[in-house]
Amino acid sequence: MSKTIFWITITALLLSVSCTPQRQIVYFQDKHELGDAVSYSMPDYKVKPGDILHVRVMTLEEESYRIFNIDDFGRSTYGDGFRTNISVYIHGYTVNESGYIKMPVLGAVKVERMTISAITENIQEKVDKYLKDATVVVKMVNFNVTVLGEVRRPGNYYIYDNQLTVVDALGLAGDMTDFGKRKVNIVRRTPEGAKFASLDMTDRRSYSSEFFYLQSNDIIYVEPTLAKRLGFADFPFSVLFSAITTTILLLNYIN
Secondary structure (H helix, E strand, C coil), X not given: CXXXXXXXXXXXXXXXXXXXXXXXXXXXXXXXXXXXXXXXXXXXXXXXXXXXXXXXXXXXXXXXXXXXXXXXXXXXXXXXXXXXXXXXXXXXXXXXXXXXXXXXXXXXXXXXXXXXXXXXXXXXXXXXXXXXXXXXXXXXXXXXXXXXXCECCCEEEECCCCCCEHHHHHHHCCCECCCECCEEEEEEXXXXXXXXXXXXXXXXXXXHCCCCECCCCCEEEECECHHHHCCHHHCCHHHHHHHHHXXXXXXXXXX
């Protein structure tokens, strides 16, 4: 009988180490009685040197369009009716170290530390001095984040929305695995250096962190749990449990 208790104890210990408790998996738990509402601020992305902007001055006249836009494609599009991502990237405007982009006719335009809407208004005012009924369109084309560690699809992701959250990035990467710690590490590269932060995704207060909304070139890293580091993630527990069960039955039969 003592041998039976021994094997049951060993099995229970192995299962307890290999399994991740549910309280460590569930997102956004109300650990501090925050209620159904958590206040947060949605920051507007400020353009910085190295960013690439897609700027188009849309006009009714083909000649005016060609004068104010740098690409050689004019208004032409490809087979599916849209420009390719590569062409938009190549013919975009890179923000130089001084915080300017250089446009045809308009020359150098200050864009550093400005939001996309503010840049659009600024360029629109300059264009209105030359053209009537022209429309300025500004988009950011190099917003990307890198997701690494215990996620289902790690990699670098290009985003066409500068209001990206940590949750959105994890969703693009297929969510964390069961062996990923819910405390996410974030590395943010700035002109002053790298900033490091950790967000506890099981806590609703993570919504109010300044790192909850990502910036271009942010790195998200999900650490593995202890069970994964010890190799339990790939251990054949079903086979082991079956063997232990069979052993216990044989011992009871012999006794």
